[in-house]
Amino acid sequence: MTDDRDAHVTHAEVEIAASPEEVWEAITTASGSAAWSFPADIEPREGGAVRLHRGPFGPDAFATVTAWEPPHRFAYEERAATTGPTIATEFLVEARERGSCVVRVVSGLYADGDGWDDIAEETGTGWRMALLLLRSYVTHFADEPAARLDLTVPVRAPATARAEVGTRVAAALGLSGLAKGAPFRTPANAPHANGTVEHLGPFFVLLRATQPCPALFGISSFPMDAVTLSVNVTGRLYGPGAEAVAERERPRWHEWLTRLATDTGR
Structure with a gap:
């Protein structure tokens, strides 16, 4: 990093x-x-181009590969306009005993002036949630064809209210009182899903579903732009028929998410 x-x-x-x-x-x-x-187009070499397809959570990002050392180190930099920040992201993969490994993400935001610490911390929090999705995907669904079900709706509440909003989200999914590893089934007024709770935190829930098809649903109350609180669904559905199921279920999740965000903002 030369910035x-x-x-x-x-x-x-x-x-x-x-x-x-x-x-x-x-x-x-x-x-x-x-x-x-995010779906990513990566040119596999140092100096190669990277395009991150971040919709609907944000605009596409363009970056340059700064390290390419398979299978242990991958890094890239997003350089904004002259007055904007540079964002450097580095993945470090270290083998452990018994066939496991540790994945670390180091995220650096380089900018002059005040007000960047909070944005950098939000980026780190976003990566902590994303790595839980990575672990569940690699553990349970590696190499399966995947379909996306991604949605975001802003909430009329400050970012500091994310835990309170997260509690309402968990209750709306029928998760109150549950813990990691517990079976779940969503209530009748929520999108249909059942399976196992992978993670249940104050503002992030990760569900591994068997119905409506094998899937991961990450639901967060989190400012995806690091400023505006929103309720977000990161859904990945797996298997040969996943795309058709995603098309069918997306409107149901959108209707539920919109209603939830509206009720939460009152």
């Missing part, structure tokens, strides 16, 4: 019961990245 402006750096990590090669495939290939995160 000499002030650095605001965050770290996130997760252990995954998979080899570095399996994780590398999930991080750096188009089919792998689309199955748990």
